[in-house]
Amino acid sequence: METIVFSLLNGIIYGLLLFMLSSGLTLIFSMMGVLNFAHASFYMLGAYFAYTVMGATNYWVALILAPIIVGVVGMGVERWGLRRVHANGHVAELLFTFGLAYLIDEIVKIVWGRTSVNYQVPDALNFPLFTIYNAQYSAYRIFILFVAIFMLCALWYLLKKTRAGLIIQAALTHPHMVGHLGHNVPAIFMGVFGAGCALAGLAGVIGGNYFITDPAMAVQMGPIVFVVVVVGGLGSLEGAFVAAMLIGLLQTFAISINASFADIFGFLGLSPTSEFGSITIASMAPMLPFLLLVLILIVRPTGLMGDREV
Amino acid sequence: MTTDYAALEPSRSEKFRQRILPLILFALLLVVIPFFGPSRTTLTLLNHMGINIVFALAFNMLLGRAGLLTFGHAVYVGLGGYFCVHILNWIDASDGGFWSSVPVFSMPIWGFAMGALAGAVIGWPSCKRSGTPFAMISLGVAELMAAFAYMFDSFFGGEMGISGDRMSGPEFLGLSLGPLDEVYWFIAFWTFVGVALMFAFTRTPLGKLSEATRDNPERVQFIGFNPTRVRYLVFIFSGAFAGMSGGMAAVQDEIFTPESLSLIPSGAVLIAAYIGGIRYFTGPIMGAIVLTYMQSNLSDYSAGWLLYLGLLFICVVMFVPNGIAGMVYGGYDAVRKGKTAEVLGQFALRALGVALMAVSVIVIVEVAFRYSEGYGEVFEPFGLSLPPESVLTWILAVVPLAAGIWLTRHVTRKAEEV
Amino acid sequence: MTNFKRAALAATVSVLAMAGSVSADTVKFAFIDPLSGPMGSSGDAGFTSFKLAAEHINAAGGVNGDQIEVVGYDNKVSPKESLVQLQKAIDSGARYILQGNGSSVAAAIIDAVNKHNARNPGEEVVYFNYAAVTPAFTNEACSFWHFRFDAHADMKMNAITDWIKSRDDIKKVYLIGQDYVFGEAVAAAALEQLSEKRPDIEIVGNELHPLAKVKDFTPYIQKIISSGADAVITGNWGSDMTLLVKAAADSGLKIPFLTFYGGSLGAVAALGEGSIGTLYQVTEGITNLEASDDQYALIEEYKDRFPDYDYYYHRAFVTMNMFDMAAEKAGSNDPIAVAKALEGLTYDGAYGTVTMRAEDHQAQQPLYISTVSKDVKYGVDNIDLGWALVDNGTIPATAAEAPTTCKMERPE
Structure with missing residues (x-):
């Protein structure tokens, strides 16, 4: 019982954090077909901007301001970089963001130094909210939960219920038609890219002090974000949400399983001292998302809830 | 009016000039290099260039030729290389028996076989897809393999990897493979074999079909081929050649560690191939040479070498999508068409513009790096002192940049007018 | 002319x-x-x-x-x-x-x-x-041309287990590490040495996780809490170490995390006050030890x-x-x-006498167990937290010493 409660709670929080990170990427990916390799770098920028803004003002200002700055940077990247590369195809776009990730990493090191910065949870949220089974749950974890849910609702409302959302959705599938109807499609693209980056920035503000803020944080977060987006399916915010939750829960539940391969396949004669037999499910847990990615793409290339092939 | 297709066939001299001559020149170049008496450092660098040339070409069989982007091609280099280091140890330990008659010289063949096997196993599920799903599967597989490499110590040797001794076993062609200049001949031989074979591959029906599958898989299906199978076969060959470069690396470095399977070398080969130019057969060769040199030597001059590399890469993607090879062949074409003077003039102006921008970028980066590290060091190129607060620094950071941008734009506009 | x-x-x-x-x-x-x-x-x-x-x-x-x-x-x-x-x-x-x-x-x-x-x-x-710090370098893989000036993993573990020996209140120990040779070696050394020095101690967990792949360590921390451990031993380095201790601080787990690499650059800055009394490290010296004016x-x-x-x-x-x-x-x-x-x-x-042991070229030196504290002469990472020696934290070189299997071949 204890294990299940813990795993559920942790899985949901981790899943929501993953969702915050990947929702922006899903937006960009589904709209422009660009797998933004630098997405995790924008997440990092969010954390660093928040650190700087927090130093000058306070956390709440940073929470609003940092994502906006990241969004503006993202719009600049789209306007003067990506748009130019667009003519050379998707591979070129992808490689552009690949190079951009390198660049942002290095610039962050020049500006903020090469080691981690002291970006801490604000005092107002730095207290244990409740305790279950001897483990404290800090208020900040619950705060993450609420911010993520708020973001999910806001995004959903914006995309499904407003006029701007309709245009974006239309531009997603039929950019030429939308252009003919008199909308400025390049501007929409720029806006969406900026918004996607801003969402990554928001995740950075939240995740930067929950985890650590250092120049390696982008590299560490990079791959898992792709997994969420691709498993969830292209063009599907719901899919990204489901995938993020699935991965969060899968991973945390797996950590609590101490069984080894020998315990499971022992009837086949696998010895617990052999190299393969001694591997436990728990130690494999962080690799499961990648296994899931490969399997899903082979079985169902549209992803869980996507409507077209990735 | 009917076209006489026979007349379109290249003449024998054209065939020779286009297909055989470059290979002969390449072989000559490889043979001539040692006569300049390169130092051991240069030899090490040349050997790594050879390895990376084969790897980059193998990678480009997928990206450039078959249109399959992969983020995990180092997996095949790693598996081939690991297998070869194991063989090195078996040869060393053997006392009579099969392995004692195997020369170390044959390592790339073993790597080739292992790479092909790995490609056949991993390629089977992943080649059912193309485009982005294929790229993402390769990313997932690469992450899994890199993690496994740390878990299964008996094959991968854990963090320390596995080392072997290239001086064991029977000698071949009188090469003991001890000193680096003998290793150079080994690498040169196999680099040439790899390049020639991969060039020959582009001329085979399968090579041609892979390009057709890249451009229009449906039409390939119409004429009776299965695109999935074409991709799968190309994938096996590409994995095999990557494994071959792993075998070469096993002899050169005599050690393989789990990092060699990770995303880092996979990303590096992508950058190398793209900078060189993925549309040309020779592009990845040029890219591999440039990138290997930069990786090993740029760090001697500047702590910000990664930043320069990133900038260079972005600039290539944005402004020179056909890479170095594209520039070289573009210039060559212009010369052949008799527009030498015009092209040369434009090229000189552009080069000047780029050089001006480079001056500013270097000043900005170097000053920023020294400022951020805070040791109080001052950037002093050619006896100029450029502290961050000096006016000269700011002038050098802004004026050449503006002038360079203006110049290149001006040239581009003129070229477009013509 | x-x-x-x-x-x-x-x-x-x-x-x-x-x-x-x-x-x-x-x-x-x-x-x-x-x-x-x-x-x-x-x-x-x-x-x-x-x-x-x-x-x-x-x-x-x-x-x-x-x-x-x-x-x-x-x-x-x-x-x-x-x-x-x-x-x-x-x-x-x-x-x-x-x-x-x-x-x-x-x-x-x-x-x-x-x-x-x-x-x-x-x-x-x-x-x-x-x-x-891989022990093999001065054991089976030793070389005349290699000298190691840092204590290797088994020696550092010796220091940690010696310190645990002096702490009677530690009854349950949890081992967690990265899933590769080093992490496994640390766990094995801890198991062996603890069973020898403190047979009464119960190892309540022996966990490995993939290298640099875990972002949220909270599930691991909760496993540790459920196990009722009094101390955690880990060979984790880099973000795996920092995130582990950070997650512990967030969950209110106030037990010693005995690390090899707690002193890595930026770790204390990233953890902030959560590291006080939680993060321990073993090193060959810390700036806040009593020392000469030089x-x-x-x-x-x-x-x-x-x-x-x-x-x-x-x-x-x-x-x-x-x-x-x-x-x-x-x-x-x-x-x-x-x-x-x-x-x-x-x-x-x-910080004590250093001897380069001739048989295996492994430096023998006293080791120190320290933890993060506010009350220190020198802070680290440009904040006011720094490392302070813990009680019984001085481990003499003889206690940290580990035997060697090295058969060294010397040139003529």
């Missing part, structure tokens, strides 16, 4: 100057470690320490009259790239190699140095390892010169000073002579 004479004179002078510089040679040290990229800062912290140590020796007259020069070679923590840089270093005349980050790189360098020395007699190089001056000079870093690599100074002693003793800067003189050499360091 005068022009010609002047030119000839200038040429003569410059030739003489060159001849002069040959007689007052430089001893070249090649520092092969990451100086760029994600690990760049940790390599740079070592590099600056070695450079300062060399400057001090040079200022005091050099080694046998020669000046030491430490040149950095960026290996990007890649074993392959390290081999290129090693060749570059050897060709540029370096006979001493310094390296520490990553056992994979260390293994590649030991292997390459062994082969180079066998294939190029008369051109030997010696490798001073200042931080790669040592305090050195610590302050380092901080002053390199404000991004703290005086952490004490062993860099030990390495250079012991090299200086050995070379003076041998009367030569030749690698073989120095290596032979280093064997069995004893050096009175700021």
Whole structure:
């Protein structure tokens, strides 16, 4: 019982954090077909901007301001970089963001130094909210939960219920038609890219002090974000949400399983001292998302809830 | 009016000039290099260039030729290389028996076989897809393999990897493979074999079909081929050649560690191939040479070498999508068409513009790096002192940049007018 | 004509100057470690320490009259790239190699140095390892050309288990580590030593997780809480270490996390006050130990010169000073002579006596267990938290010592 409660709670929080990170990427990916390799770098920028803004003002200002700055940077990247590369195809776009990730990493090191910065949870949220089974749950974890849910609702409302959302959705599938109807499609693209980056920035503000803020944080977060987006399916915010939750829960539940391969396949004669037999499910847990990615793409290339092939 | 297709066939001299001559020149170049008496450092660098040339070409069989982007091609280099280091140890330990008659010289063949096997196993599920799903599967597989490499110590040797001794076993062609200049001949031989074979591959029906599958898989299906199978076969060959470069690396470095399977070398080969130019057969060769040199030597001059590399890469993607090879062949074409003077003039102006921008970028980066590290060091190129607060620094950071941008734009506009 | 004479004179002078510089040679040290990229800062912290140590020796007259020069070679923590840089270093005349980050790189360098020395007699190089802690390097894989100035993993574990022995309130211990050779070796050493020194202690968990893949350690922390552990032993480094302790602080788990790498750059800054009384480390010295005024001056000079870093690599100074002693003793800067003189050499360091054990080239030195505290003389990471010695935290060299299986082959 204890294990299940813990795993559920942790899985949901981790899943929501993953969702915050990947929702922006899903937006960009589904709209422009660009797998933004630098997405995790924008997440990092969010954390660093928040650190700087927090130093000058306070956390709440940073929470609003940092994502906006990241969004503006993202719009600049789209306007003067990506748009130019667009003519050379998707591979070129992808490689552009690949190079951009390198660049942002290095610039962050020049500006903020090469080691981690002291970006801490604000005092107002730095207290244990409740305790279950001897483990404290800090208020900040619950705060993450609420911010993520708020973001999910806001995004959903914006995309499904407003006029701007309709245009974006239309531009997603039929950019030429939308252009003919008199909308400025390049501007929409720029806006969406900026918004996607801003969402990554928001995740950075939240995740930067929950985890650590250092120049390696982008590299560490990079791959898992792709997994969420691709498993969830292209063009599907719901899919990204489901995938993020699935991965969060899968991973945390797996950590609590101490069984080894020998315990499971022992009837086949696998010895617990052999190299393969001694591997436990728990130690494999962080690799499961990648296994899931490969399997899903082979079985169902549209992803869980996507409507077209990735 | 009917076209006489026979007349379109290249003449024998054209065939020779286009297909055989470059290979002969390449072989000559490889043979001539040692006569300049390169130092051991240069030899090490040349050997790594050879390895990376084969790897980059193998990678480009997928990206450039078959249109399959992969983020995990180092997996095949790693598996081939690991297998070869194991063989090195078996040869060393053997006392009579099969392995004692195997020369170390044959390592790339073993790597080739292992790479092909790995490609056949991993390629089977992943080649059912193309485009982005294929790229993402390769990313997932690469992450899994890199993690496994740390878990299964008996094959991968854990963090320390596995080392072997290239001086064991029977000698071949009188090469003991001890000193680096003998290793150079080994690498040169196999680099040439790899390049020639991969060039020959582009001329085979399968090579041609892979390009057709890249451009229009449906039409390939119409004429009776299965695109999935074409991709799968190309994938096996590409994995095999990557494994071959792993075998070469096993002899050169005599050690393989789990990092060699990770995303880092996979990303590096992508950058190398793209900078060189993925549309040309020779592009990845040029890219591999440039990138290997930069990786090993740029760090001697500047702590910000990664930043320069990133900038260079972005600039290539944005402004020179056909890479170095594209520039070289573009210039060559212009010369052949008799527009030498015009092209040369434009090229000189552009080069000047780029050089001006480079001056500013270097000043900005170097000053920023020294400022951020805070040791109080001052950037002093050619006896100029450029502290961050000096006016000269700011002038050098802004004026050449503006002038360079203006110049290149001006040239581009003129070229477009013509 | 005068022009010609002047030119000839200038040429003569410059030739003489060159001849002069040959007689007052430089001893070249090649520092092969990451100086760029994600690990760049940790390599740079070592590099600056070695450079300062060399400057001090040079200022005091050099080694046998020669000046030491430490040149950095960026290996990007890649074993392959390290081999290129090693060749570059050897060709540029370096006979001493310094390296520490990553056992994979260390293994590649030991292997390459062994082969180079066998294939190029008369051109030997010696490798001073200042931080790669895999025990094998001074056991089954030991080499005459390799000297380790850091305590290896089993010795550090000896220190940790010795300290646990003195703490009767610790009854349950949880082991967690990264899933690769090093993590497994740490867990195995802990199991073995605890069962010997404190058979009453129960190992309530022995967990491995993949290297640098876990972002949220909270599920692991809750497993630890459920197990009722009184202390955690971990060999984790980098973000795996920081995130683990951070998650513990968030969940209100206030038990000692005994780490090897708690003192890594930026870890205390990232953890903030959550690290007080939670994060423990074992090292060969901390700045807040009682020491001579000279040592305090050195610590302050380092901080002053390199404000991004703290005086952490004490062993860099030990390495250079012991090299200086050995070379003076041998009367030569030749690698073989120095290596032979280093064997069995004893050096009175700021934090105790260091002996280079002759059988396996493993430095024997006292180790210290410390934890993060607010009440310290020197903070780290430019915040006011720093490392303070814990009760019974001084582990004498004899207690930390580990036996060796090394069968060393020495050159004639």
